[in-house]
Amino acid sequence: MNSQNQSIIIKTAFRYAIPFIFLYAIYVLTHGEYSPGGGFQAGGLMAIIVVLSRLVEGDKAQINISGNKAFILAGVGTFIYALVGWVTMAFGGNFLSYSFLPIDVADKYRHQWGILSIEIGVTICVMATIITIYDAITTKGEKDAE
Amino acid sequence: MLNSIISNAIYILIAVMFLVGIYGIITKNNLIKKLIAMNIMQVSVIFFFLTLGLKIDATIPIEMPGIINVDAYINPLPHALMLTAIVVSLSTTGVALSLMIRIGRFLNTIEEDEILRRMEE
Amino acid sequence: MKNIQIILLMMVFYIFLNAVGGLPIVGDVDSPAATHISPRYIEKSYKETGSKNFVTAVLADYRAYDTLGETVVIFTAGVATVLILKVFQKEK
Numbered sequence: 037m038n039s040q041n042q043s044i045i046i047k048t049a050f051r052y053a054i055p056f057i058f059l060y061a062i063y064v065l066t067h068g069e070y071s072p073g074g075g076f077q078a079g080g081l082m083a084i085i086v087v088l089s090r091l092v093e094g095d096k097a098q099i100n101i102s103g104n105k106a107f108i109l110a111g112v113g114t115f116i117y118a119l120v121g122w123v124t125m126a127f128g129g130n131f132l133s134y135s136f137l138p139i140d141v142a143d144k145y146r147h148q149w150g151i152l153s154i155e156i157g158v159t160i161c162v163m164a165t166i167i168t169i170y171d172a173i174t175t176k177g178e179k180d181a182e
Numbered sequence: 183m184l185n186s187i188i189s190n191a192i193y194i195l196i197a198v199m200f201l202v203g204i205y206g207i208i209t210k211n212n213l214i215k216k217l218i219a220m221n222i223m224q225v226s227v228i229f230f231f232l233t234l235g236l237k238i239d240a241t242i243p244i245e246m247p248g249i250i251n252v253d254a255y256i257n258p259l260p261h262a263l264m265l266t267a268i269v270v271s272l273s274t275t276g277v278a279l280s281l282m283i284r285i286g287r288f289l290n291t292i293e294e295d296e297i298l299r300r301m302e303e
Numbered sequence: 304m305k306n307i308q309i310i311l312l313m314m315v316f317y318i319f320l321n322a323v324g325g326l327p328i329v330g331d332v333d334s335p336a337a338t339h340i341s342p343r344y345i346e347k348s349y350k351e352t353g354s355k356n357f358v359t360a361v362l363a364d365y366r367a368y369d370t371l372g373e374t375v376v377i378f379t380a381g382v383a384t385v386l387i388l389k390v391f392q393k394e395k
Contacts, residue, residue, distance in 0.1 A: 069354040071244065074362065076265060107385060114378050117371055132367045144353040151354060151363045154370070161374050162269075165381035169276040172388040173283065190323050197319040201312055208308055237337065238330040245348070245355040252342045253332050258357035259341050265362060266373045273380030280384045 042092060050092050054085050054099065061085075068155055069148065075155035079162025086167050090174075103171035106164045113161030120153050192233050199226035213282050213292045217275065224271040228264045235260035 065078035089099040101109070121132040129136030134150035135143055187194070203226060206219025235257035241249070243258040286292050289300050327334040344361055354360040362370055 068359050068363075069356050071356065072242070072358070073356075074265075074359050076269060103385075103389075107381070110378050110381050114374050117374055121367075121371070132371070134364070144350075147351070147364060148353045151352070151359065154363050154367065158370070158374055161378055165377050168381045169280075169384045172384050173279060186324075189329060190326075192329055193323045193326060194320070197316060197323070201316055201319075204315075205308070205312055209305060233329060234327070234334070234336050236330045237332050243345075243357040245357070252345050255345055255357065257337050257341045258344060258361050260336070261358045262362040262366065265358075266369065269373060269377055273377055276380055277383050277387070280387045284387055 046092055050088055054089070057081060057085055065155060065159055066152070069151065075158030076162055078155070079159040080166065082159065082163040083166035083170075087170055090170070101164075101167055103168060103175065106167040106171065109164035110161050110168060113157050113159070113164060116157035116160065117154055120150060120157070124150075193230075196226050196230050196233070199223075199229070211294045213285070213294065216294075217278050217282070220278075221271060221275065224267070228267050231260045231264050231267075 061078045061081035064073040064081065065075065068074040068078075086099065086101050089097045123138070124133050124136045125131050127136045127138055132150075134147045137146045137150055139146060139149060141149075200223055203219045203221075203223030206222065207216050210216055210219065237253060237256050240254055240256045243255050243261065245255075249255075282292060285297065289297055291297060291300065327336070331337075344365065345357055348357050348360040349355055352360045352364040354364070
């Protein structure tokens with residue numbers, strides 16, 4: 037998409053929407069235990085920020101995560117999820133049993149910390165995968181006409 | 183007879199949506215129209231599982247202060263299982279689109295009968 | 304050709320209409336889906352997991368292993384897309 041052909045309203049106005057989308061995504065992620073939400077919804081919202089910026093400005097976007105870095109982030113998100121499981125296994129319990137987490141609070145708060153860490157891992161993985169798929173589909177190959 | 187149709191109207195609508203999806207996959211020639219019809223079929227299956235969890239006069243599955251009766255909340259299990267199904271449909275759409283781009287660059291067409299004709303050459 | 308497909312779809316629709324009679328009543332409180340384990344998830348969710356949202360408690364605490372499998376499925380879809388498309392762009 038050429039950035040010279042977009043109207044000046046879109047090029048100016050999309051920057052005002054981005055901090056509100058980001059704040060709403062973090063709200064949905066952290067309030068997953070009190071209202072509808074959770075990790076998958078927050079990941080989709082966060083991916084929309086980068087996709088919107090790339091739709092308006094093309095390759096010269098300033099709010100951008102490149103395709104290679106997003107690919108690595110997807111693996112990091114899945115690894116965070118499995119890391120929580122391995123930590124609970126190392127301290128005596130089964131895989132992903134939150135009562136054995138090594139933090140010094142009551143049992144109910146251990147479950148809440150476990151759920152929050154898992155949702156953070158899922159959010160990073162979903163965001164990075166959507167950006168990776170978008171980047172792989174829209175980057176020009178050498179056989180594409182200009 | 184009319185009473186049984188009205189009380190089962192949700193199931194009949196879901197069956198119609200499923201068959202519209204299958205009709206689109208079988209009949210249409212363009213690959214992107216087939217992909218959209220497959221998406222409609224997946225959404226109809228997700229709706230079917232969600233209607234199995236309904237309860238009369240029940241509220242959303244988040245604990246409200248003061249409502250303790252189990253029959254006042256709808257069943258949370260189908261919602262949790264269908265989150266996985268929604269995400270799987272996103273993944274298959276992404277991979278299907280990438281396969282279509284590859285076919286389109288190689289054969290210069292996306293219509294199914296043209297693809298079969300050009301592959302034999 | 305198109306007529307044969309429409310007739311076959313009408314037959315499948317007739318089979319679906321006959322199957323609707325065997326499904327549970329819409330909104331029944333005693334249906335099999337609502338009586339085995341989901342009352343336990345609703346009653347003991349706040350005491351055992353500290354979460355008031357039953358769907359998050361089921362998805363991230365009682366069935367956390369399935370959510371790990373789902374995350375791996377998402378990651379695999381991303382890997383498959385990159386493998387199909389990115390190799391193409393380096394062909395000379």
